[in-house]
Amino acid sequence: MLNPLTRILVVDGSEVARTIVNRILDEEMPEANITLCGSAAEALERLARDRFDLVTTALMLPDMDGLELSKRVRSHELHRHTPVVVVSGDANERLLREGFAAGVTDYFDKSLGYQAFVDFIRELTRRHQGLVGRVLYVEDSPTTAHHSRRVMEHHGLQVTHCNTAERAIELLAMGAAGGADEDAGYDVVVTDFYLKDRLTGGDLLHAIRTKFRYSQQEMPVLVLTDAQEADRQVEVFHAGANDFVQKPIVEEILIARIRSLLLIKQQFLALKKQNEEMRHLATTDGLTGVHNKRYLIEQGERFLCDRRNLPVSVMLIDIDHFKRLNDTHGHLEGDRVLAAMGGILRTAVREDTLVCRFGGEEFAVLLPRCGLEDACARAEHLRARVEQQRPAGHAITISVGVASSERIPGPDLGGLLAQADQALYHAKNHGRNLVSA
Numbered sequence: 345m346l347n348p349l350t351r352i353l354v355v356d357g358s359e360v361a362r363t364i365v366n367r368i369l370d371e372e373m374p375e376a377n378i379t380l381c382g383s384a385a386e387a388l389e390r391l392a393r394d395r396f397d398l399v400t401t402a403l404m405l406p407d408m409d410g411l412e413l414s415k416r417v418r419s420h421e422l423h424r425h426t427p428v429v430v431v432s433g434d435a436n437e438r439l440l441r442e443g444f445a446a447g448v449t450d451y452f453d454k455s456l457g458y459q460a461f462v463d464f465i466r467e468l469t470r471r472h473q474g475l476v477g478r479v480l481y482v483e484d485s486p487t488t489a490h491h492s493r494r495v496m497e498h499h500g501l502q503v504t505h506c507n508t509a510e511r512a513i514e515l516l517a518m519g520a521a522g523g524a525d526e527d528a529g530y531d532v533v534v535t536d537f538y539l540k541d542r543l544t545g546g547d548l549l550h551a552i553r554t555k556f557r558y559s560q561q562e563m564p565v566l567v568l569t570d571a572q573e574a575d576r577q578v579e580v581f582h583a584g585a586n587d588f589v590q591k592p593i594v595e596e597i598l599i600a601r602i603r604s605l606l607l608i609k610q611q612f613l614a615l616k617k618q619n620e621e622m623r624h625l626a627t628t629d630g631l632t633g634v635h636n637k638r639y640l641i642e643q644g645e646r647f648l649c650d651r652r653n654l655p656v657s658v659m660l661i662d663i664d665h666f667k668r669l670n671d672t673h674g675h676l677e678g679d680r681v682l683a684a685m686g687g688i689l690r691t692a693v694r695e696d697t698l699v700c701r702f703g704g705e706e707f708a709v710l711l712p713r714c715g716l717e718d719a720c721a722r723a724e725h726l727r728a729r730v731e732q733q734r735p736a737g738h739a740i741t742i743s744v745g746v747a748s749s750e751r752i753p754g755p756d757l758g759g760l761l762a763q764a765d766q767a768l769y770h771a772k773n774h775g776r777n778l779v780s781a
Contacts, residue, residue: 350375350376350377350397351376351377351379351394351395351396351397351398352369352376352377352378352379352396352397352398352399352400352465353379353381353387353390353391353396353398353399353400354366354369354378354379354380354381354400355381355382355383355384355386355387355399355400355401355402355405355410355413356380356381356382356400356401356402356405356431357382357383357402357404357405357406358402359382361402362380362382364458365378365380365400365458365461366378366380368458368459368461368462369462369465372462372466373462373465373466379394379396382406383405383406383407383408384401384405384406384407384408384412384413384416385407385408387399387401387413388413388416391417391420391422391423392420395422395423396423396426397426397427397469398426398427398429398465398468398469399414399417399423399426399427399428399429400428400429400430400431400452400465401413401414401428401429401430401431402430402431402432403430403431403432403439410430410432411430411438411439411442411443411446411448412446414428414430414443414446414447414448415446415447417447418446418447425499425596425599427449427450427468428447428448428449429448429449429450429451429452429464429465429468430443430448430450430451430452431451431452431454431461432451432452432453432454433453433454433455439451449468450468452464476500476501476502477501477502477531477532477602477606477609478501478502478504478529478530478531478532479496479501479502479503479504479530479531479532479533479534479602480504480506480512480515480516480530480532480533480534480535481493481496481503481504481505481506481533481534481535482505482506482507482508482509482511482512482533482534482535482536482539482545482548483505483507483535483536483568484507484508484536484539484540484541485536488536488568488591488593489505489507491593492534492568492593492598493505495593495595495598495599496534496598496599496602499599501602504530507539507541508539508541508543509535509539509541509543509544509545509547509548509551510541510542510543512533512535512548513543513548513551513555515530516529516530516533516551516552516556517556520556530563531564531606531609532563532564532565532566532602532605532606532609533548533552533563533564533565533566534565534566534568534602535548535549535565535566535567535568536567536568536569537567537568537569537571537580537583537588538569538570545567545583546579546583549565549567549583549584549585550583550584552565552584553584559612560584560586560608561608561609561611561612562609562612563609564586564587564605564606564608564609565584565585565586565605566585566586566587566588566589566601566602566605567580567583567585567587567588567589568588568589568590568591568593569588569589569590569591570590570591571590572590586605586608587601587604587605589601626638627639627642629686629700629701631679631682631683631686631701632682632683632685632686632687632689632701632707633683633686633687633690634686634689634690634699634700634701634707635698635699635700635701636700636701637700637701637702637703639700640698640700640702640708640710643698644698644700644710644757645756645757647698647710647712648710648749648755648756648757648760650712652712652713653712653713654712654713654749654750655713655714655715655748655749655750656710656711656712656713656714656748656749656755656760657710657711657714657715657716657718657719657746657747657748657749658708658709658710658711658719658746658747658748658760658761658763658764659708659709659711659719659722659723659726659744659745659746659764660702660706660707660708660744660745660746660761660764660765660767660768661689661706661707661708661709661726661742661743661744661768662705662706662742662743662744662768662772663681663682663685663705663706663740663741663742664740664741664742664743664772664776664777665776666678666681666704666705669681669738669740673738677736677738680736681735681736681738681740682701682705683736684733684735684736685707685730685735685740686701686707688726688729688730688733688735689707689709689726692725692726692729693709693711693722696712697709697710697711697712698710708761708764714748715748715750716746716747716748716750716751716781719746719748719781720746720779720781723744723746723779724779726742726744727741727742727744727777727778727779730742731777741776741777742777743768743771743772743776743777743778743779743780744768744771744778744779744780745764745765745766745767745768745769745770745771745780745781746764746767746779746780746781747760747761747763747764747767747781748760748781751763767780767781768780
């Protein structure tokens with residue numbers, strides 16, 4: 345959602361300083377596009393032609409003071425929000441006293457060294473990233489909509505505008521249909537609170553929080569309102585808004601509030617991804633890549649009780665003479681065989697099949713909508729495939745025990761696994777490299 349800054353203008357009268365800064369930024373920030381200028385006049389010429397994401401300038405330039413250059417940058421329509429950093433030997437009184445009025449974003453003490461300078465630039469770019477996000481904008485005033493949309497798009501936002509809450513709800517429903525795909529839908533909603541159609545902005549907020557069940561972190565909402573009274577403003581928050589901006593719209597305030605909400609959304613997505621990764625680690629066998637026994641215990645009963653999966657068949661798979669392989673070739677080679685078996689199982693079954701490492705050299709496979717006869721045929725196909733593919737280069741065979749819920753009245757996971765285990769025991773006692781049911 346937020347892209348790192350890539351276009352940096354470095355202004356310094358010292359050719360040596362420019363060369364060193366260019367080299368270290370090029371090495372440490374390869375994604376950055378660096379432009380070097382030796383004077384303010386050269387810098388202003390480049391600023392008139394190109395757009396930059398960050399400007400750094402020495403305090404003393406050959407033809408102009410660095411604070412004056414900052415003022416010139418701020419007066420330029422294209423760069424009035426571009427961060428400006430003054431690089432100085434120390435934060436003298438004048439820089440501290442006049443820097444804010446001159447539009448200086450921050451300053452860097454160059455006595456700290458060039459490596460510290462790179463770290464400083466990285467942190468600054470993180471705090472002043474360019475806006476990238478998808479905004480659903482709901483406004484029924486054509487004049488206000490035209491102005492606000494132009495402002496948001498000027499700052500890099502993708503804006504979808506509609507003039508009724510009804511249409512906004514339709515668009516949100518289309519986005520929600522994208523499911524877990526975070527590229528579906530919108531990152532933030534910006535809406536007028538007093539819409540003139542049947543549904544108001546308050547109704548839209550209610551739908552976002554109750555119909556779609558979006559939290560304030562998952563779908564931040566910024567309300568635009570001309571209400572001056574405190575109770576009206578409180579009403580906005582009670583309706584579920586994250587924040588509000590009063591009309592008439594001030595560009596700097598609108599963009600600052602949207603930036604804040606996009607950061608909330610970004611943090612939500614990062615936390616969601618982290619939680620998913622942690623759950624994946626907790627329920628996946630690290631060696632074979634299939635689910636672990638914990639996942640089978642947690643989800644297997646639910647899988648079996650889902651009528652849409654019936655009948656459910658179970659395959660219990662055991663690698664024949666696996667202890668002999670470990671004793672002969674070592675446990676590391678045994679692990680390679682197990683990993684290869686996991687790969688075969690992942691590619692040999694359908695996506696809706698539940699595959700787990702049951703323990704040691706045993707695997708369990710739950711097959712939805714699969715009767716006993718079909719399950720035995722699939723098990724036989726898998727047995728032949730393993731024998732043919734020689735996992736990790738070894739002549740490996742498997743024994744498979746099969747059981748089906750259609751043969752057990754009121755089956756439970758434990759009972760189904762127990763019957764499959766009996767069938768596996770039969771296969772192993774009758775020569776191995778067999779399928780038994």
